[in-house]
Amino acid sequence: MSNSKLYKGSLTTIILKLLNESDKMYGYEITQxxxxxxKGELKITEGALYPALHKLEAEGLLDVEVKKVDNRLRKYYKITESGTKETSNKLNELANYIATMQALVNPKFNLE
Amino acid sequence: MSNSKLYKGSLTTIILKLLNESDKMYGYEITQxxxxxxKGELKITEGALYPALHKLEAEGLLDVEVKKVDNRLRKYYKITESGTKETSNKLNELANYIATMQALVNPKFNLE
DNA sequence: CAAATATACATAATATTCTTATGCATAATA
DNA sequence: TATTATGCATAAGAATATTATGTATATTTG
Known part of the structure; x- marks a missing residue:
């Protein structure tokens, strides 16, 4: 994803957020x-993306629909109701993570 | 560390930043x-901390000094010169990570 | 027109990081 | 006296990502 290890654990949040905003997206579309x-800072690798999508689908957070476009296969993913709830959780966790890290790293930011 | 997976990859940054600010710290002291x-949001587990400290020492980013205090062993870690440089890198990466995630998650934040 | 690049999915081997469990030992508190 | 706090350590397993590889069609470039 990036040379920085900080992105580890962020992929699910990213996928859910993007799918929560749009009607449906397919894997390659997400990477783009x-x-x-x-601005090119983050490149999702296929080896990370596809297993992540499969997992989210297995957990019932995404629904999938296969379509053939231009003689090529596309698997469109759509967020489910529980996916929307989980998106909200993930975004809260992200906001919380950022606040916590700023409190650790920047003495000016104090929690509470 | 937390129920949130976002912290994965952040421990090195946290350790380096804390040691960069203080003269020296020992493992247990870092957890506290x-x-x-x-405010209790983040609890560093020993199974994560000690291997991380050993790795940073092996990489030459930390120096170690063992002391006996109150008949109990303490391993004091001190940042090295290259550790200070790496701290700066890690903090830049963190700021970059936060900006990137906000651009992904919040349409109001645009990169550049 | 042939070669390279883009589009589109997938998985397997490996690396990294963390959790959970366990172990040892001393000091302080309930 | 039993639990909690202090203080270190490692091993088994889970989770997530990288890197490499495989298959296939479409488009662009030299």
């Missing part, structure tokens, strides 16, 4: 969207 | 300091 939004 | 600064 992330590259675009982060 | 983190608990205090984060």
């Amino acid at each position: 969207k992330v590259k675009e939004l982060t | 300091k983190v608990k205090e600064l984060t």
Whole structure:
């Protein structure tokens, strides 16, 4: 994803957030969207993305629909109701993580 | 460390930053300091901390000095010169991570 | 037109980091 | 006296990602 190890554990949050905003997306589309939004700073590798999507689907957070476009296969992922709830949790966790790290790293930020 | 997976990969940054600020600290002291600064949100487990300290020492980012205090052993860690450089890198990576995640998650934050 | 790149999915071997469990030992507190 | 706190350590396992590889079609470039 990046040379920085900090992104480890963030992929699920990213996928859920993007799918929560759009009607549906397919894997390759997600990699391109992330590259675009982060100005190339973050590149999702396939070896990380596809297993993550499969896991989210198995957990019932995403639904999948296969379509053939231009004679090529696409697996469209769509967020489920529990996926939307989990997105909210993940975004809270992210905000919390950022606040906590700033409290640790920047003496000016105090929790509470 | 926390129920949130986002902290994965952050421990090295935390250790280096704390040691960069103080003269020297020992392992147990680090766990208590983190608990205090984060109001209990983050608890460093020994199974994560000690291997991480050993690795940083092996990489030459920390120096170690063993002392006996109150008949109990303490291993004091002190940051080295290259440890100070690496702290700076890690803090830049953290700031970058936060900016990137906000760009992904919050449409109001744009990179550049 | 052939070669390279882009699109599109997938998995397996390996690396890294952390959790959980366990172990040893002393000091302080309930 | 039993539990908690202090203080270190490692091993088994889980989770997540990297790197490499495989398959296949479409498009672009030299």
